[in-house]
Amino acid sequence: MTIELYLIRHGIAADREDYPNDEDRPLTSKGRKKTTKVAKQLRDRGLHFDHILTSPLVRARETAAILQDVGLGEQLDEFPSLAPNGDINTWVSWLQEWRQNRNRESCLALVGHQPDLGNWAELLVWGEAGEKLVLKKAGVIGLNLKETGVPLGQSELFLLTSPKWLI
């Protein structure tokens, strides 16, 4: 069964100096507005996620909640290894199990951080990461995963965009 995988970067967040703990930084008002516009554009183009996984950091959780609020997907869970410097193998293992319990084309969204998301996309498509993808805040990457087998080095890239081109 084929999987469309979307990697979505959190929106614009509050300054680091205002939050002693980086994990607590929320989206700014501008960040919320821009992220909501991106989410609505994705929804209006027919996208629907069977599952949304998010980094546990506040700015990512708030971004994921916006995706859910506009109707892009009902099922939303935090996933610790989507935090900065998380291990791709942890969520790829989760994905391999998840896909076995589904019986049609499936669509999964991961909400997280740079440079991880860009590196993960490069690993999925080319098998190695060189920080060659520019992924702005609230930007989106879309990948086609092969029907079976480990997706690393075997996937296709069909979308890479910043909010600028979507909204």
Place this chain on the structure above:
Amino acid sequence: MTIELYLIRHGIAADREDYPNDEDRPLTSKGRKKTTKVAKQLRDRGLHFDHILTSPLVRARETAAILQDVGLGEQLDEFPSLAPNGDINTWVSWLQEWRQNRNRESCLALVGHQPDLGNWAELLVWGEAGEKLVLKKAGVIGLNLKETGVPLGQSELFLLTSPKWLI
């Protein structure tokens, strides 16, 4: 001087069986409409090309003319090696000379065909091509080229999109 390079695939063209010579196939009515919508969206987001080069095939020339007609760029030339199976080194040599005569950030568009455009993007970013990029008709790739030196394996990808996400 930095260069933004856009690789744009021709729009939907007439069926092969209706044209004994593949090079003569024009855009269909639907192809013209969709390509015009894409071009207007690019223009409305502030894009302007300092130069547009196109494959000499009819479907590419018609696509390039649409870009020019909506005001995306005034200077338009045919470039033989943008035809199918063209050699990347020919137009990269042209580009290296072109950039030397410019004194600010420049923006170049190439209108051509698949799988060449996707392969060229992969060569520019990763140094090798594996047909891992999905580029639909009237789809767009955006690349940042380094300020100096040969761009192969040294460029960044910031945009890959089909008309679906733009219009």
